[in-house]
Each structure stands twice: as structure tokens, then as C-alpha cells.
Amino acid sequence: MKISIFGTGYVGLVTGACLADVGHDVICADVNQAKIDGLKQGIIPIYEPGLENVVKTNVSQGNLRFTTNAEEAVNHAEVIYIAVGTPPDEDGSADLQYVMAVGKTIAQLMQSYKVVVNKSTVPVGTADKVTAVIQQTLAERGFAAEFDVVSNPEFLKEGAAVADFMRPDRIVIGTSSKFAEDIMREVYAPFNRNHEKIIVMDVRSSELTKYAANCMLATKISFMNEMANIAERVGADIENVRKGIGSDPRIGYHFIYAGCGYGGSCFPKDVQALAQTARQFGYVPEILDAVEAVNYRQKHKLFEMICKHYGVWDKAEKGETKDILKGKTFALWGLAFKPNTDDMREAPSRVLMEQLWEAGAKVQAYDPEAMEETQRIYGQSEDLRLCGTKEEALKGASALVVCTEWKTFKTIDYKQISQSLEDKLLIDGRNLYRKKSANEHNISYYGIGVN
Numbered sequence: 001m002k003i004s005i006f007g008t009g010y011v012g013l014v015t016g017a018c019l020a021d022v023g024h025d026v027i028c029a030d031v032n033q034a035k036i037d038g039l040k041q042g043i044i045p046i047y048e049p050g051l052e053n054v055v056k057t058n059v060s061q062g063n064l065r066f067t068t069n070a071e072e073a074v075n076h077a078e079v080i081y082i083a084v085g086t087p088p089d090e091d092g093s094a095d096l097q098y099v100m101a102v103g104k105t106i107a108q109l110m111q112s113y114k115v116v117v118n119k120s121t122v123p124v125g126t127a128d129k130v131t132a133v134i135q136q137t138l139a140e141r142g143f144a145a146e147f148d149v150v151s152n153p154e155f156l157k158e159g160a161a162v163a164d165f166m167r168p169d170r171i172v173i174g175t176s177s178k179f180a181e182d183i184m185r186e187v188y189a190p191f192n193r194n195h196e197k198i199i200v201m202d203v204r205s206s207e208l209t210k211y212a213a214n215c216m217l218a219t220k221i222s223f224m225n226e227m228a229n230i231a232e233r234v235g236a237d238i239e240n241v242r243k244g245i246g247s248d249p250r251i252g253y254h255f256i257y258a259g260c261g262y263g264g265s266c267f268p269k270d271v272q273a274l275a276q277t278a279r280q281f282g283y284v285p286e287i288l289d290a291v292e293a294v295n296y297r298q299k300h301k302l303f304e305m306i307c308k309h310y311g312v313w314d315k316a317e318k319g320e321t322k323d324i325l326k327g328k329t330f331a332l333w334g335l336a337f338k339p340n341t342d343d344m345r346e347a348p349s350r351v352l353m354e355q356l357w358e359a360g361a362k363v364q365a366y367d368p369e370a371m372e373e374t375q376r377i378y379g380q381s382e383d384l385r386l387c388g389t390k391e392e393a394l395k396g397a398s399a400l401v402v403c404t405e406w407k408t409f410k411t412i413d414y415k416q417i418s419q420s421l422e423d424k425l426l427i428d429g430r431n432l433y434r435k436k437s438a439n440e441h442n443i444s445y446y447g448i449g450v451n
């Protein structure tokens, strides 16, 4: 089938590459000329395991092409995906200007029937808005053409996006048009061979499904972080509690890891956006607000632990943080918001680094993938040294803080830590290590929800 994708960001690129990989004839369009030029040469602007290979293979086979020419993309396909960004507005609601602009472009250029597929994560009601803008633009053109707007949310995890796309748990299609449904079934037929994964529903339920999935996952994390904070106070260990409750299949072992908060491009944005939608519809979203509030607090927790250890929490609590950690240098392991990505969006490490700098401390950091991205965000600074290895980050540091659970951090040489760190302090934001082992090496250890 001939398919076009507008937007070569994370979602658009993975979608385009994977649809090409199963044999569709795909054009990816973007307004960013430099990005398109790079993609034509196989330069992938994001780090995503397996993606480069899929892009290069399909480009060389001729079934994946890149363009900045919207007309070429619109005329190429009957199925056109909108996969452009929906950044949060000031009030947390999703900014739809890019989605609407693509809808308008499609309507200005289309010569025949199109299925317009909303792949971007968009608030409930967006498909109706896209329908309206296409109708209005067609009317302005004085051109009559049929079209359907379908909601088809993605459930891709960064770091596993290609695998998730190729072997989806489910494929949600929101449409009330049987014609569009059949076309979408054909698009996804290669992914639907072994058992039925396609769930067809009305457009608004499909739009809400995406938010409900992410908000449920974010809720599990904030819930566990709340349990961890209670565990600390009552003398329990959240890691035991996690195993104890995860064994109940109704709860399950996934997404119940306490830590220094969730980040990324989805959870924070989607929780806020759904809360905002709820408010717009006159409903006060108590749970969503709490999920967000707990996460905000959790991201500030590492700094609190550090301040408490150094006996300066009294000041920090009153907001008198300036220079309270002057002279200290913190080794940071892990900058990305989670392992297997270079994505720093909403990463807990950023909140910590910014607080440490405000407190007059220096940071020397190591991350297997996110160093360039960190450099891009923070530039050159005396207070941030990016180190080539995790060992180098320890040299001359006062303490070590772990923000991301990369595999390489899972083994730790306590002897080396003890010898390298001036203050022999280990703050474990992902509960990778055992307090007992650290203490045996004279290291002060603090984890999340452990005693």
C-alpha cells in the first residue's frame, strides 16, 4: 500500500520505517530540510535500537523515501499519517497547531479520497477538529472530496520502539467508517497474522485509550513512590513490598518500581494534558493531579536526601539553597530519563543537576548515550564535566548519585567507590544496590523507600 507520514520525529520515523519494512511503499515528509537531507543519507536524528538498520535497508530497497515536498507526500498515498509534535501549552494542555496545520495542508493538496490517521497523542475531540479543518479548507477550495479521519494511537516505548511496532500488544483503530476501517486493517495486516490484535472502536474512545494507558502506568509509578515514602517512615523496605504485591496477578510485576520519578516525553505531558481535558469538561481529576504532584516531589527527592545527609536540609526546606553545597562535587551515573535512550526530556537527572548547581555544587556525569544531548542542553560549563566512563566520573567526587538504571550500572565495585569518593556517599535513585553491602564498605547508602 502507498502510505505517507507527516512528521519524522520519534513516532513518525518509527512508524514510517516499520510500515516500509513490512512491504508498504512509504514517504515520510517533514518541514525540516536538514533533517530530511540527513535521513536521505541514513543519518538518524534519535538513538533508537534497530531503527537505523530498518531505515537504511528500506531506503536502499526503495520503499522508504523522505521529502520536504508536502504535495508529493499527499499525492503519493491514500493513507496519510499525522505524526507531528503536540508540545504542552502553558496550562499543560496539548498544543495542536502542528496537527491542525498538517490537516490543512492535506486538504489544500488532496485530489482524491484520503484516510487521515492521527498518530500523534492528541486530546479527545482532536479528530473532530481535524475533520472540521479539512472540510473548511476543501470548501474554500471549492473542491469536493471524500475523506475519513481515524485515530490510531501509538504505544511505543522508547528504547524498544521498533520491537513494539513490529510486535504490538494491540492496534487500536478509532473510526466509525467501515470503509476507513477496512483500509486500516489492510495497513496492519502484516502485524496481525498470529492472533487478532486490532481493536476497532469509536474515535473518542480511541483517543482516550492512549491517555488512559499512559496515565494508568504513571499512576502505578507514583503509587509505588508514595508507598516508598511511607516505607521509609515506618521502617519497611519497598523492594520487599514490591515483590509481595507484584506476585498478585491482578497487580503484576511491571511498572511498580519506586525511583526518583518518571520522565520522558509521554507520561508527564499526558498526565497533565488529560487532567486539563478533564477540567475543560468540568471534572476535577483528583487522581491525575495527585499522580503529577507525587512525581514532582519525587524528582526533588534526591536533592533532599543529599541535603539531609550533609545537614543542610533545614536551609533548603526554607528555599535558602544558594551555596549550601559549595565545594562538593557529585558524580552522576545516568542522565537519560530511562535506559536505552538518549532522551533527556523531563529527566529526573535534570532536576537534580539544576538543584545542585543552584546549591553551588559541581557535577561530573556519565551516561552511555545521553552525553551529547546533555551538552546540547547545558552547553559548556565549569559546573558540569561530562566524563568518558563511569569510573572517570567518580574521580575526585564527594558522592555518587545514580539517576538511571542502565545495565552497566547494575554491577558496582564497592571498594572502588569507597576509595574514590571523598565523603563515601552513595545515593541510589533506582534501588540498584543493597544498603548492607554498601555499609560493609563504609559507604553511607540511601535508596528510595529502603531502610
Ligand code: UDX
Pocket: 154, 155, 156, 157, 158, 159, 214, 217, 221, 254, 255, 256, 257, 258, 259, 260, 261, 262, 263, 264, 265, 266, 267, 337, 338
Ligand atoms: C511510555 C509508555 O510506556 C509507552 O507505552 C507510550 O507509548 C509512551 O510512554 P516511554 O516514555 O518510552 O513510554 O517510557 P517508559 O519505559 O514507559 O518509562 C517512563 C518513565 O517511568 C521512566 O522515567 C522510567 O524510569 C519510569 N519508571 C518506569 C519508573 O519509575 N518505575 C517503573 O516501574 C517503570
